[in-house]
Amino acid sequence: MKVAFVGKGGSGKTTLSSLFVRHLAGQGRPVVAIDADINQHLGVALGLDEDRAAKIPALGDHLTEIKEYLRGDNPRISSAASMVKTTPPGRGSRLLRLGGDDPVHALGQEVNGATLLVTGAFTEEDLGVACYHSKTGAVELYLNHLVDGPGEYVVVDMTAGADSFASGLFTRFDLMFLVAEPTRKGVGVYRQYVEYAADYDVAIKVVGNKVTGPDDVAYLRSHVGDDLLTWFGQSAAVRALEQGREGVALEPENEAALELMRRQVDGRTRDWDRFWRQAVEFHVKNARSWANRAVGEDLEAQIDPGFRVPQPI
Template sequence: MWSAGAVTSFLEMKIAFTGKGGSGKSTLAALFVGYLRATGRRVLAVDADVNVHLAPLLGVVADSAAALSHPDNVTAVRRHLLGTNPLVGGVDRFVATTPAGPGSGLVTLESGDPVLARHAVALDERTHVMHVGTYEPEDIGAGCYHGHLSILENLLSHLRPADGDWVVCDMVAGTDAFANSLHAQFDAIVVVVEPTPESVTVACRYRELAAAAGVADLVTLVGNKVVDDVDVDYLRRELGAEPFAVLRAQAGLRRARQAGDCPRPADLDDPAPLRRIAERVRPMPAERRAAQLRALHLKVAEQERARSQLGPA
């Protein structure tokens, strides 16, 4: 029988799962949410992938009207985040990197939090699921998913979990997190790698960009869909490093998915990698995160200033 064990860290944690599309990152994120729930943690799961896989994997119907990026929801969330902060200048002055300030409305993981109550689905009183959304027909030819993610950046910047709380985010595939501030919003970034050249290439590129962005120490490489030791050797050789954890191909998990069931840690032959990932995460020092987000905000502000000086196209 599967046992959850214990998560050794008791500070609030924010962890992202990414990797090449099809690597199993969404499934691993869902399994990790299940592991945290079994340990009694309070969890906010955020589906930030344009393909919207995590929410259904947790049993949540991803209704477009409930998406964080729906214009009505963006306005409502930003109105709450604005609070009485005089430094922003109004809801319409929010940019992706707008930080919390004096009087800002903050978001917690408590079941009575107004943002969770309105924009999340409760799996139980300690577990909530949000989804950012995807392209809609009206976005064809004029939409950019990076714009959809700006409300997630706002939410994470104003999020104040309590000790022991976790935020688990299933990110867009590949390296898109570096197009915004999301790479600096988390305490850990799990890059899921399957033993194929394409998946390894994405992982190596992610690691390179993480180093350039000053967050290389946050990246954890996890091998997935591994069949045998040849696969492990391949990952070790091509990554130039030992994968932190390896999940073997799981017949039980595959059968559960074929039956349409949500993935559970109990479906794994060995759930120990989930515990190891949780134990690895350490909170980023507040001063470091503030410095990184401030630098990114100044960069965005300069870009906005340049665009305003150019005037309408």
């Protein structure tokens, strides 16, 4: 299952994604966590100190070798340089398995039972010449080439706001958890996401955060309806984690909320044909709008019409 955590800045998106990763890993489930936020804080939230978190190799810094590995001997892809973020796999491409022995997972850091991958921070060298989507492109390639099986999880902490919709990345997930505070801005992001995702059959569930009582729950429900899955209140355990103190047990009600989220994820059934069809659709859009000009090739020719991502048993 491929899961995204989205929401406005400051909503607690990174905190809740780290709690969900810890919850899955604590149950012994295979999980890869990906920090795709422009502010790279997931490693620290998972328990790394800032120095160790900063030393994790960034996917964005190894994009050429990642592309070279993924293209394998696919005859439709002339070179790594001709691969863009939406390039789909085809016959001859190398596919990924969760935690496999490959150059992508080799960049990960094991932390509290999970494998952490990071896109890399936005640097001074990027200012004025790049956008953050050039870094999250590595995540899109990863998800397009990943064959994840039952009971395996990829949890992506996305960049804040609606930037997720600037590429086809938002269609790569089985479920998006939108973290919303009980405020007008919090539910405003929800409305924006629902509008953007309406034509793509993207599943969105709202997770309330910083909820102080029944009035906050009622406020969220009045604006998001049945999309409100669960909510989190103030937590002494989370505050302890944020202060660098491990070992404080999460409150039973918050633990129950995480388990409800896991069951919601496990209840999803992926439509592999749709997954492939949308990958092709966004690749064609990218090719025609900018990628053909940028690369100097007809990138629609990279689509292998006889290929389908194999479904794991």
